[in-house]
Amino acid sequence: MMVFDYPMEKMSVYVSDDGGSELTLFAFMEAARFARHWLPFCRENKIQERCPEAYFGSLDGEQSKEMKDLYEEMKGKIERAVMQGCVTDDLLDGEDARIALEKYWTAGFTRRDHPAVIEVLLESSVDVDITGHPLPNLVYISREKKRGVDHHFKAGALNVLMRASATMTNAPVLLTLDCDMICNDPQALQRALCHLLDPNEEASPKIAFVQFPQRFRGVDKHDIYDNEFSSIFRINPIGLDGLGCTNHVGTGCFFRWRALHGPPSSVPMHTNSNCSERCGKMINSEAILRMAHDVASCDYEHGTKWGLEIGFWYGSLVEDFYTGYQLNCEGWKSVFCDPDEPAFLGDVPSRLNDVLSQHKRWMIGLLEVAFSKHNPLIYFIKTNPIAGFTTPSFLSGAFP
């Protein structure tokens, strides 16, 4: 994601770690250092496959031994930390990294009970790559968790990211990408922007999101578990796109920030939250970090409309379907963008147990929607009849 063909200083990457692991933060500290070499390397060599693991796994990877050595060195350090189960001093580069880890991972810190951790790993206004070009902002976030307080799974994590990124960088367009997906097309951002900002298309300002299909790496030709799930990910969306209401499938999706804040008519054209507090401040400044920690706390949403009318919807394990469907019912449009070359590639579960548990989760999520007052068989009639066309897709998801 850090390697889109786009001015780097206009991009920010937020990593959400619901596992609250110091190993993940360490891995991203290392990735930030490697990015200083990798980003100019990709630019200068016009590399298409910009995930280093994918690139070095292919024949092209033989091009640069020096770069491959740097990558292997980084990977080796991360793997050592994972094997040890902790980040020892010999792995850390400099005192700052040690301080950052010790600040948070204190004795009482557990995965389910810990304060919000927010670390700025790269700051665009000061950090440059080895050729002097700015790097994108890179921020690690592990939201606060407290035992007994509902965290709303991925939807909760995404809502924290939305708020924290609004306080820190406030972009008008957001891309959501799962941790098991890579970017396979440096032009994907431009493709999405063509839809969201098309001056010749009257409907363009009403487009809430541009969804790329879920496509996968490592699926063999027999695909015995039907991991490709092409009816849901590539066939139905083509038809729904014609009606302007394609489903959201959770990842590889560019959202208009405004769309996640209410129906098209109710949100002002240029909503720009907290600009006055933010203007001119570094994202790593104490004031900005304080605001970001505040919005990443467990209690922040209490008594607000987050998850009910704002952001990603709560109440279903398939927050993606639920949120996309709600946006369509509110009158927003959505676009399916399926270039020949996959824009994003994901991993699939390889064992039967994992496939079954994934499908069970999806079924529970869809049934949660079916038994709610937003049941797709009836709710759309009251709101946006066009959104009713997502019903067949809902049914084929629930009963594949």
Ligand SMILES: O=c1ccn([C@@H]2O[C@H](COP(=O)(O)OP(=O)(O)O[C@H]3O[C@H](CO)[C@@H](O)[C@H](O)[C@H]3O)[C@@H](O)[C@H]2O)c(=O)[nH]1
């Ligand atoms: O409490 C949680 C649970 C999950 N995740 C993230 O959610 C993403 C998807 O999780 P994964 O385990 O890969 O689930 P899948 O079943 O493969 O996900 C599919 O189904 C989900 C529910 O419909 C969608 O959100 C996903 O985008 C879609 O790829 C990952 O990045 C996780 O890190 C969280 O952040 N917090």
Ligand SMILES: [Mn+2]
């Ligand atoms: Mn997944």
